[in-house]
Amino acid sequence: MKKDDISTEEKIINASIELFSEKGFDSTKTSEIAKNAGVAEGTIFRYFKTKKDILMSIVTKAIQFFSEKFIVLPLNKVLHSEKPEEEILADLLKDRYEMISKNFSIIKVIGTEALTKEKIREKLVEHVAIKTLEIGEEFYQNGIEKGIFRDLPPRTVVRSLFGSIMMLIAEQQFFPDDKKSKDVDKEISTIVEIFMNGIKSRKEQ
C-alpha cells in the first residue's frame, strides 16, 4: 500500500511544520501532530527521540535548504549578469520574495524559535545571515567601484533593502485580505525605485 510515496517521516515533518507555524512549538501537542500526520502517536517517537528533535530536524533541514537557495543561486544571478543593476536588483528581490513567501510557514517557525533560542539563532546567523550579507555587500561594493552606486555603507543598504522586503512579506502573509498578491510586482518595483532614486523630489530640471 504505497499510496503516495510520501514517507512516514515526511508526513510527520509536514504536519509539524504546519502546526508549529500556526500555533507555535510549545502549544502543539504530539497527539495533534499524530492526528494531522495520520499516524499513531507512538510512531512519532520511532522517528524522533523527542518532540524537540522534530523541531531541530526541521530547523536543520531548512537551514541547509536556505543556505543553498540564498547563496548559490544569487551568486550566479548577480555576478554573471549583463543586465543593468536596476534590473538585477528587481529580479533578485522578486525571486527572494517568492522564495520566502512560498516557504513562509517554515520560515515563520524558524524565526519564532530563533527569538528565544540562542542555538537556533546562531545556526541561522552562521549558515544564512552572514553569507547572505557578504554577498549583498559585495554586490553593492562592486557597484560602488563601477560608479553605479553611491558610496554608502553597504551593510546599511543591504540591511534596509532586506527589511523593506521582509515587511512587505509580513504584511502580505498576516493581512492577505486587501489587495492580495496582484500588485506584488508593482510593490517590488516601487521599492527598487525608492532605493535607486530616493523619495526626494528633484525640481531642478
Add this chain to the structure above:
Amino acid sequence: MKKDDISTEEKIINASIELFSEKGFDSTKTSEIAKNAGVAEGTIFRYFKTKKDILMSIVTKAIQFFSEKFIVLPLNKVLHSEKPEEEILADLLKDRYEMISKNFSIIKVIGTEALTKEKIREKLVEHVAIKTLEIGEEFYQNGIEKGIFRDLPPRTVVRSLFGSIMMLIAEQQFFPDDKKSKDVDKEISTIVEIFMNGIKSRKEQ
C-alpha cells in the same frame, strides 16, 4: 516596610516581562516568575487569575502605552514643525529608534506572541499599526503635495522605512557585540540619506 514604592503587582509584571522576553511565554514557569519577583508563587495568583492573564495584562498595558507614544507624540513633532522634511524624518526615526530600543523586551514579547496568537495580532493592528501607518502616510502625502517628495505610494515608502529601522534595531539587539550603539546616529542618517536620495550614483554634473 515600603522599600521601594514598587507594588507587588509591578514586581510580578516586571519579572514576567524579563522572563517572557528571554525564554518565551510557554517556557517560563510561574515558579520562576515568583522567584524573580521575590514573592511566593501563590501571591501571583492573588493578582492574576491565570498565567495567561499576566501576558494579556502586559500586552494590554503596553499597547496602550505605545498607541500614545506612537501616535500622539509624532503627531506633534511631524505636523507642527518648521524644520526641513529631511530633519523631521531623521528626528522621527531617531526617537522611534530610541523608544523601541528602550522597550525592546516588552516589544519582543508582544511580537513573539503576535506571531501565533490572532487576538494579540488584532489588538496590535487595531491600536498601533493602523494609526501609525495613517500618520506616516499622511506625512508623506503632505510632502508630495508640497512638492517635497516624489509621487510614490505612501504605504510602500512608510512600510520600507519602518522595515529598515526595525532591521537596524534587530541587529543591535541580537548582536550587540561589534560596534554597539556608538554609530547609531550615523546609521540612521545613512538610512535617511538612502531614502531621500537613493543609492544610484548621479554622474551628470
Add this chain to the structure above:
DNA sequence: AATAAAAATGAGTGAGCACTCACTTGGAGG
C-alpha cells in the same frame, strides 16, 4: 495592645501531555 482585615505564603493537588512498551499488522523471502 488588642482586634480585625488584608496580603502573602508554600506545601499540596490534579490535569495535561511527552514519552514508553507490550502487542499487532504488513509484507518480503523461502
Add this chain to the structure above:
DNA sequence: CCTCCAAGTGAGTGCTCACTCATTTTTATT
C-alpha cells in the same frame, strides 16, 4: 502458506507545572 522482522499502534505511565487553600504574617484601626 509459513516465518520473521520491521513498521506501526495506542493504552498506560510518570513527571511537570499551573493553580488552590489552610495557615501565617503584615498592616491598619481603635
